[in-house]
Amino acid sequence: MKSFTDYKKDAPNWITMANGEFYPDILQDACELYKPVLVMFGQLLKSSESSVRLLKQITDVKQVWMRVQLYRVFRKYVSPQTPVEMLKKKSMIPMVCEKYGKNFRTIDRVQAAFDSRPMPDEAICAVLWEYKDRGQKGYDLTERFFDMFTAAFPKFSIEGPKRAGSDIQLQSIFPDYPNPNRPCDFVVRDKDGEPVAIGFVRYDSDRGGAQEDDRTGGYVNCAHEILEYETLRRRGLKVIYVNDGPGLLLGSMWDDYAKLEAMNPQRLLVITLRMFNERLTAKWLTKK
Numbered sequence: 001m002k003s004f005t006d007y008k009k010d011a012p013n014w015i016t017m018a019n020g021e022f023y024p025d026i027l028q029d030a031c032e033l034y035k036p037v038l039v040m041f042g043q044l045l046k047s048s049e050s051s052v053r054l055l056k057q058i059t060d061v062k063q064v065w066m067r068v069q070l071y072r073v074f075r076k077y078v079s080p081q082t083p084v085e086m087l088k089k090k091s092m093i094p095m096v097c098e099k100y101g102k103n104f105r106t107i108d109r110v111q112a113a114f115d116s117r118p119m120p121d122e123a124i125c126a127v128l129w130e131y132k133d134r135g136q137k138g139y140d141l142t143e144r145f146f147d148m149f150t151a152a153f154p155k156f157s158i159e160g161p162k163r164a165g166s167d168i169q170l171q172s173i174f175p176d177y178p179n180p181n182r183p184c185d186f187v188v189r190d191k192d193g194e195p196v197a198i199g200f201v202r203y204d205s206d207r208g209g210a211q212e213d214d215r216t217g218g219y220v221n222c223a224h225e226i227l228e229y230e231t232l233r234r235r236g237l238k239v240i241y242v243n244d245g246p247g248l249l250l251g252s253m254w255d256d257y258a259k260l261e262a263m264n265p266q267r268l269l270v271i272t273l274r275m276f277n278e279r280l281t282a283k284w285l286t287k288k
Contacts, residue, residue: 001279004270005258016244016273018137018203027122030129035120037069037128042119044070045111051078051104052097059093072128077113078105137203137245139163141273142185145201145242148276149188156196156285160186170198170226176233179225188240188285196285198226199240204247216256220263227264236288240280241270248272 007014040061048054058074061067071087082100086092105113117124143162150158160168167183173195188197200219223239230237241257248254261270266287271279 001281001284003258003265004261004275005255007275008254008258011249011254014272014274015246015248016141017246018140018205021133023126026129027126030125031120031122033132034069034125034128037066037073038120038124040066041070041073042114045107045114048107051107051110052101054078054107054110055087055093055097055104059090069128072131073124076124076127077110079103137205138201141203141242141244142201144273145276146186148273149280152277152280153188153282153285155191155282157189157193158186159189160184168198173198174229174233174235177229182222182225188238190286196236197238197240199242201242202244204243204245204253216253216260219257219260223260223263223268227267230267236286237267238285239268241268242273243270244272 041058044054044057048057055074055078058067058070061070068084068088071084075082075084075087079100081103082096086096139162142160146158146160146162149156167185168187169180170177170182170184171180173187184198185201186199187195188199190196200222219241226237226239241260243257248257257270261268269279269284
C-alpha cells in the first residue's frame with residue numbers, strides 16, 4: 001500500500017474541497033438572522049450605565065445562542081482584546097470585568113459608535129455570519145466519512161458524533177487508558193463489539209504557521225501516547241486520521257502528516273476522503 005507521502009507529487013488531486021458562499025449574496029440572510037441580536041444589544045446598551053454593566057446584562061440573557069452573539073457584538077464594540085471563549089463562561093465574567101474592565105471602551109463612546117451605524121448593520125452581520133458556519137466543514141467531512149465507512153465495511157460499526165456533539169473519551173472505551181483527558185472523534189468496532197480503531201477528523205481550510213504546528217504537534221503527542229498504551233496492552237488498536245481541505249497543501253502540513261504516519265504505518269493511517277477506497281482496508285483494520 002502506498003504511504004501518505006507517496007501522494008504528495010499530485011496532492012491537489014487528492015483533496016476534497018468544501019463548498020463556500022459568495023459575497024455579497026449572504027448579506028440579506030445575514031441581516032435577517034442577526035438583526036434581532038443588534039436590536040437586543042441596542043436595548044441593553046441604552047439601559048446600561050457602564051460597559052461593565054452592559055457585559056453583566058448580556059450574561060443574564062437566558063437564550064444561549066442569543067447570549068453568545070451578544071458577546072461577539074460586545075467584543076467588537078467594547079473589548080476587542082477579550083477572547084470570546086472566555087466571555088462564554090459565566091463563571092469567568094467577574095474576572096473579565098476585573099482584569100479587562102479598565103480597558104473597556106466607555107459606555108458613551110459605545111453608544112455613539114453603535115448609533116453611527118445603520119440598523120441592521122451589514123458589516124457586523126457579515127462578520128457574525130462567518131462564525132455561523134465555523135466547524136460546518138468539519139461536520140460535513142465527518143458525516144461523509146461515516147457514510148462511506150458504513151457502506152464499505154458492513155461487518156464493522158463506527159460510533160461517534162457525525163456532526164456536533166461531545167468527543168469520545170478514550171477512558172470510556174478503555175477503562176485502563178492512562179490519560180483521562182484524551183478524546184477521539186470516532187471508534188470502530190468489529191462484529192463482536194471489540195474496538196479495533198479510533199480516529200480523528202479535521203477539515204483544514206487555510207491553516208499555517210503556529211496553527212499548523214499546533215495541529216500536527218498535538219497529533220504526534222497523541223500518537224506517541226496511544227502507541228505506548230498499545231505496546232503495553234497489545235490490543236491491535238489502530239488510529240485513523242481523516243484530514244482534508246486545501247490547508248494540507250500549505251507549508252509543511254503534508255510532510256508533517258506523512259512523518260506522523262511513518263511513525264508506525266501498521267498502526268497509524270492518514271487519509272483524505274479520496275484515498276478512502278485505496279488505503280483504508282479491512283485487512284489493515286484487522287491485522288494485529
